[in-house]
């Protein structure tokens with residue numbers, strides 16, 4: 594079989610690829626460089642290169658910026674870009690379509706489908722045209738089964754199909770429980786004199802107590818835009834803590850208040866992120882499919898970055914799948930086991946192995962000491 598005979602179908606629940614993505618991210622372009630080396634000439638929407646990178650500790654009224662030289666090298670954002678991740682996802686979807694990928698936006702993968710041997714054989718899409726109570730309306734269209742030789746699951750953190758597959762095939766029996774954080778992100782249009790294109794700022798500390806993990810980010814990009822966000826680790830012990838209210842408090846810090854005075858908030862959202870690290874990965878490969886990106890949990894927590902790993906895992910999964918389809922004799926039980934080794938041999942593993950203890954250290958010793966022990 595020739596590569597071009599392989600049919601690839603992508604199901605996306607958003608109205609278009611990128612519409613459910615929280616925009617305003619700093620991405621490490623390492624995977625994009627591998628996938629589309631001439632992305633600049635092709636007009637990929639990466640327009641703001643990081644020009645300044647600060648990390649600060651916040652108290653209620655003040656902040657202390659840590660000199661870059663004291664920061665672990667992997668926290669450095671040199672050569673990274675501040676982008677709209679929604680725009681990049683959309684741009685990539687057009688590249689994929691040009692290569693013949695069939696994309697079905699507006700379709701949810703609702704349930705995994707298994708055969709009698711417990712092999713994944715595809716997904717069932719969600720019904721359309723039901724009212725709020727679940728009753729069929731005149732526009733009702735039942736979900737359809739999409740069958741595939743291999744299904745690559747890339748739902749992001751806490752995906753519902755991912756969980757059903759993990760449960761059905763007991764894929765978490767050798768892993769630690771997953772840990773989660775909740776991240777808020779708002780895009781603001783700043784007053785011109787407050788905007789510093791390329792400036793990346795992260796903070797730890799106020800308003801969070803030391804025994805609550807989390808921190809903030811502020812990324813200046815595009816036309817007077819800033820992506821302002823706050824992450825709270827969801828293993829906090831204070832039952833009265835409200836992550837959303839902590840974010841609101843954070844915006845009253847003199848530094849942030851000054852930044853936002855006269856600015857206009859133009860979009861906002863929140864979503865979960867995985868924080869368990871490699872020890873919390875479920876088995877990545879199972880009969881008929883595999884997990885990619887944040888379906889597997891490939892976020893680097895201290896960097897707050899997972900896009901590069903998600904893309905690279907897609908590249909490696911595609912290689913393993915194409916090899917399996919071209920030469921099925923090497924495959925047993927429809928398991929793409931080559932993917933496991935490819936991940937271990939790749940820079941995804943190096944990136945995530947280095948930070949595997951960060952979350953356990955923060956949980957045990959608090960944010961400040963946890964970060965220190967990890968560093969030294």
Ligand SMILES: Cc1cc2nc3c(=O)[nH]c(=O)nc-3n(C[C@H](O)[C@H](O)[C@H](O)COP(=O)(O)OP(=O)(O)OC[C@H]3O[C@@H](n4cnc5c(N)ncnc54)[C@H](O)[C@@H]3O)c2cc1C
Pocket residue numbers: 604605606607610611613614615617618619620621700701702703747748749750752753754775776777778822823824864865866885886887888891892897898899900901903
């Ligand atoms: C607040 C916050 C800030 C972050 N900042 C950064 C950053 O600056 N840089 C960085 O690199 N990373 C950042 N991350 C992490 C990054 O967003 C993720 O690592 C990355 O998006 C993972 O990519 P993914 O493709 O695995 O999943 P996602 O980006 O979550 O994409 C999953 C896609 O699948 C679709 N989908 C999900 N379930 C279904 C279903 N059942 N049926 C059909 N479609 C479905 C979704 O609509 C979505 O389009 C941040 C995360 C958070 C929460």
